Amino acid sequence: MTDIDKSFPGVRALSKARFELRPGEVHALMGENGAGKSTLMKILSGVYTRDAGSVLLDGQPVEITSPREAQALGVGIIHQELALMRDLTAAQNIFIGREPRRFGILDEGQLNRDAAAIFASMNLKLEPTVKVETLTIAKQQMVEIAKALSYRSRVLIMDEPTAALNDAEIAELFTIINRLKAEGVGVVYISHKMDEIKRISDRVTIMRDGEYVGTVPAADTPIETIISMMVGRTLSNEALVIPNTTDAPVALEVKGLNRGREIRDVSFAVKKGEILGFAGLMGAGRTEVARAIFGADRRESGEIWVHGKRVGIASPKDAVEAGIGYLSEDRKHFGLATGLDVRNNIALASLDRFTGLGGVLDEASMQREAVGYIKQLAIKTPGDTQEARLLSGGNQQKVVIAKWLLRDCDILIFDEPTRGIDVGAKSEIYKLLNALAAEGKAIIVISSELPEVLRLSHRIAVMCEGRLTGMLPGGASQEEIMRLATQRQSSVAESATQRRTA
Known part of the structure; x- marks a missing residue:
């Protein structure tokens, strides 16, 4: 991928971005939230179309205008935000649109056997017939991974694949990745977990503000160097200060x-x-x-x-x-109204404060509060009227935090x-949580x-x-x-x- 540009209304997401992947390689793609990582990979997987630049697969230029075209070319993706149909079974989600048929009729038995075979290859104990809505976030993540593996992709993009997994599940995933490497599959690995990057990846490409910063070997590059390339500054690692709360x-x-x-x-x-x-x-x-x-x-x-x-x-x-305020682990379903803008999401738990006579909302006050929290939490958004669904995952998380800060629980x-x-x-x-505790808030962190x-x-x-x-x-x-x-x-x-x- 060379000189890739992509803009959305009010924001330039990518500017001359680039990335390369070799067969049998795990290539980590890193950067702060809003750096353009997911946007770049959504272009490769056909979710977005690029405004400029070129994409070459096996040295040949390709135009990828839909996820189906990407899949046909052997490009698969596991999205950061789960995209499963919650009322269908695990097996139905894996093979949606590609269900095995017998004499033109859906073959449920074969569907479940095919799903069970994939789960077995992942060492995953999960019934193919279980409804997705009954699964934990971690198990849903594993279904997403199984779905991507079912395409037998030669380029597999993993966007934060371990975000909801425990250590044992991560170890199983890394075993799968190493097997894919041995088969010549190229894996793009997006993660913010430095220990994972050092364990699993061969090279690391860093992006910042939608632009390419550099590519370095994973084994020989100190974590501090990678972080500095990502953020353009040195981060403090302050020791935990335990206050005296005896009284x-x-x-x-x-x-x-x-x-x-x-x-x-x-x-x-x-x-x-x-x-x-x-x-x-x-x-x-x-x-x-x-x-x-x-x-x-x-x-x-x-x-x-x-x-x-x-x-x-x-x-x-x-x-x-x-x-009491609660920030859920599943921000997409329980933290945000993704179809609403940033302003309304921040005000969502405090609407009584902005409601006047006749139920009319004080939009000016809502805007002032929203803009204040956008600045305080450094939320990357063109403005408070941007739809929450268009923000990166990390910035969506900040919007949910802002909602509870405004409520002043x-x-x-x-x-x-x-x-x-x-x-x-x-x-x-981390600094915000410590500051809230210093103000006298009682905080539970899971x-x-x-x-x-x-x-x-x-x-x-x-x-x-x-x-x-x-x-x-x-x-x-x-x-x-x-x-x-x-x-x-x-x-x-x-x-x-x-x-x-x-």
């Missing part, structure tokens, strides 16, 4: 929370000015606890206390009125707050990245199989967290017996 009042207390096998007798408290991190393996119950507190899922039993008063929370509306739950966000934006969000939990948390709650297996102080080791994260029910019971005996 601080409790802002949120959860007592005996239960919901089937997902949440089992979970109790904890968060003080004003404290960041409580939640760690655990995928499926440990962290997100389920957050959704139950916020009223998104109905709890079977348990009490929620806010500032010393028991509150009845049966819906998200109740939670917001009690001063006393208690904030951030579920995977930096999923799909570049290192520069991560640093900004993250699958242990370094993130350790960097942010004043205390760390660890879960396994729906249970809270331990509470660690800030500065704990990854080994201590993983020991508690794998402490299953029998181990918990055994520990409790030992404590009683002692």
